[in-house]
Amino acid sequence: MSATDNMSAVRPDLIEKVTGRAAYVTDLAIPGMLHGFVVRSPAIHARIVSIDTSAARSVDGVVDVLTGDDVASFGCWGVVLKDRPIIAIDRVRYVGEPVAVVIAETIEIAENAAELVNVEYDELPRATTIQEAIMDNAPLIHERHENLEDFYFKGGARPTQNSNVFHTYRNSVGDVDAAEAAAAYIHEDRFTFPAISHFAMEPHAVIADFRGDSLTVWAGAQTPTAVQKVLSRLYQLPLAKVRVIVPFVGGGFGGKASVKIEPLVAAASWKVQRPIRIAQSMIESMLTCRRLGADITIRTAVDAKGRILAKSAKLLLDGGAYSDTGSAVATKAANRIMGPYVVPNLRLEASAVYTNTIPGAAFRSIGGPQAVWAKESHMDNVASAIGMDPAEFRLLNFASRGERIRPDLRALDMDMGELMGRVTQSFAAKAQSSNRRASGLAVAATDPANTPISNAIVRLKIDGSILVSVSSIEIGQGAHATMARIAAQTLKQPPSAVTVLRTDTAVAPYDWGTGASRSTVVVGLSVENAALDAADQILEMVADVWELPRESLSLVEGGISTGSEVLTFHQIFHRALGVDSGEVIGRGAITPRSKKGALAESPLFWETSAGLAEIVVDEDTGEIHVPRYASAADVGRVINRVAAEGQDEGAAVMGFGHALHEALEFEDGQPINATPIDYSIPRISDVPPVFDTILVENGDGPGPGGAKGMGEGAILPVAPAIANALFSTYGIRITDLPMTPEKVWRALQKRS
Amino acid sequence: MLPSPFEFDRPSTIEDAIRGVGESGDGMFYSGGTELLLAMKMRVIHTDRLIDIKGIFGLNRICLNEANDIEIGARCTHAKIASDPVIREHVPALSSLCANVANIRVRSVGTIGGNLCFGEPHADPPTLLAALNARLVLIGRDGTRVVPADDFIRSELETIREPDELLTLIVFPCPNGPVTYRRFKHGERPSVNVAMAWSIDAGKATIKGARVRVGALGSRPQPLKVVEDALRGLPVREVRSAIEAVLTTALDELEVNEDRHGGADYKRHLAGVLLLRNVEEAISVGGGA
């Protein structure tokens, strides 16, 4: 095989990407397309007194300017709470909020004219942090809360009226107070977590083409069917008249999930009835959405032997100015702060609050990094307080395979002790080197919201080539290559025979969306079903036409074996249809009722991770180096090893960013580092020179061939593992991220 | 984001370039464009005319001249300086500084002249060039002037250069003793950096003179006079104790901005750490003792 064949075998999209042929939204040109440039709010929270667009409109080449007045009658949209105007109407709630779109013949004209739009603001009292937002007399960022039940996720938000709290989730098991009263030891900690930027290489870019009663949108959307639904409701169009096309996408990490700038771009196109593109810069996308910051108090009670008796956690999440999916992030953060331990008495409370900052959004393992940062740092603190080795403390308290960590969640489908053992062995295998090398451990078990709703179409052509159509998007994670492999394996054809179509809702059947580590399992199962359906049809054709028993027939590469001979697909279609043409169309669906309801219970599988970090601290400067890291995950079965390892490594490296570098900072609501120069993410030189990915395969997952989902878990243990290494060897406990050199140095100073 | 519209001119002589910028209002020299274009795209710099100086012959030479001075043309890119044999041989600290500035894209087009003229406080070369006692050659309408690197940057993003003066050359005496440079950074730019150049007597046992500069803390590189005084005429073997004796006083004299790079006490401390590490290196590579 040549190098390019090799690459294509791993991922058919790689050659297109490295040769620059891959077309992203900014590479597309729709005939007659105009360009929009967004005028953004410099104010943190303010009433819009007036918008003067006359100077901008008079510029040659400017076609129109969209403002709130144009779209006020459409009302608000949202995916959980209906809280978001298409563009600011009478008020802005964060710095960066769109207040006008200048529409022009070229992007240069639009951007220059945007400087001429004159907006007058009247400042309002603001709440820019969680603490400010929950004060009794805090200014209300939204006066009313309108919940959309079961709209995007099952369930909805539980807002507190007349407050900035837009969602509160509570869950309790047993009697925490009684357990604490009987405990030998109780330990409480508080941790905070900053807002973090998704920092996808491709910023948000959308083309919308509104023509009369139909709308076509090209967007790097992770959940095209959610975009379709929101646009259909907002603009009162039948779903069948709203078409969402997803070309190549340059990363999303949740920042392109649910719905982002699509309603805005559609409104601009609606106003001028011509296609329009808005292609944001990196800076604008940093002002569009970010991970929710958090303030977490966690308390654990243990008995004299170190067994956990009770755990309680109160989590406050900073949801920014609009809720997006922040309510789900809060709920998941509460769920993700528990496991994988046996905790007989449990009290969880998580709230998401509005603040006058960039809207919060889903981000790789929603609520996970916040929760696991707190719980796994806390675990080592508890172990240390009772004089136990942290690994032993974990082993003693792990829930075992088949055990439930909460009655309403699926029993654990993996062995956490094994994962922890695997990362420890990985370190032991390599010669231990000398002085002052510290290591720290952390584990996580999270409940992805996999939503078992998906459809797939698999078409087997007369020449044996296969077309797969799904709504899963290829966002760089390799989903389409995985779907191709599943179809190929099921139909016994070589992977090179399969083409997976880029997502277009006009062709691709309904699916919930690309996120929550669900595609390989849920969409993969529907592809498998569709392939089985196609197989069934072609086998039936042979049985019928050749008058052979079905049992004697089997699929082989290029056709069907009858036992005595191989009939090519050509021969089959030709004889069955009378002409040398044709195809069979297989359809596969997954619903909560599939597999006798086995997929309905939440979560579909547990996403697991264990991480072990070795660190060396320059005590003079406070700088942390990570020479070695091991990451383990139980993935059930690996379908595409290069892609799976890449996902694990990528998630962990993102975790290094969270741990050591990243925080989107605000000063009184004003973003101060929302530029790619001031915001730093890890570089290849920051990746540990020794990095071991261990994928545990027991073939026991719900997906094709026993696969489980993956790709998010490895981000979770990194920060607490590093923090625990700092704690055990250097005697300092960092409670807020990122662990910058200055923070570490100050803690070291305080210690000595 | 895109810059506002501008005119573009590529003269082939220094005279035309200077005339081009000086003609009216706000023309600017354009070298690698790595700072300038970013600032124009972010619309913090507005100019209606760029005068590209890439077409001017002879601005990117590096040599050791007859006066035993090293000359570096202002148009030399970081990458060129990093790999230049003269610099490698005589000032390896400058070669490695340039090899580690920014990222590979910036190094391959960004120039030393552009770096100096931008006047960014969180920069590497100005600190080392000041320690090397460099002189900068500026050519303007009224002729040529030569200014010490120490005086060139006036304050944050501001130099003493007139808008129509072209920086052509950077000149400094070929070092006769160890030159050391260290920076600390966590993010895109250095938070603190320290450069030290010793001149050593023939027997390699005594420091005749030392120049020590600390950069990125204030608006421009600052001398550590107390340390320089302590080192002058000192036997190399006594350096450690002499510096330790004056270090606190020396660091206290530094002007330190509180900014996103850290609190003043932390950065002052880092300056001390980098200085001591430079001293160890200087002793081991060049001090002999």
Ligand SMILES: Cc1cc2nc3c(=O)[nH]c(=O)nc-3n(C[C@H](O)[C@H](O)[C@H](O)COP(=O)(O)OP(=O)(O)OC[C@H]3O[C@@H](n4cnc5c(N)ncnc54)[C@H](O)[C@@H]3O)c2cc1C
């Ligand atoms: C991402 C990034 C990271 C960076 N990190 C670092 C770092 O860690 N340390 C560091 O020291 N630097 C850093 N830099 C700065 C880098 O060194 C400079 O961008 C580069 O050297 C500037 O050179 P240039 O030729 O591109 O200048 P230009 O952008 O072309 O010009 C910069 C300014 O100087 C003027 N100018 C240029 N040449 C002359 C001349 N010969 N005479 C008169 N005026 C002139 C221009 O008019 C303009 O005002 C970084 C830059 C970037 C973009």
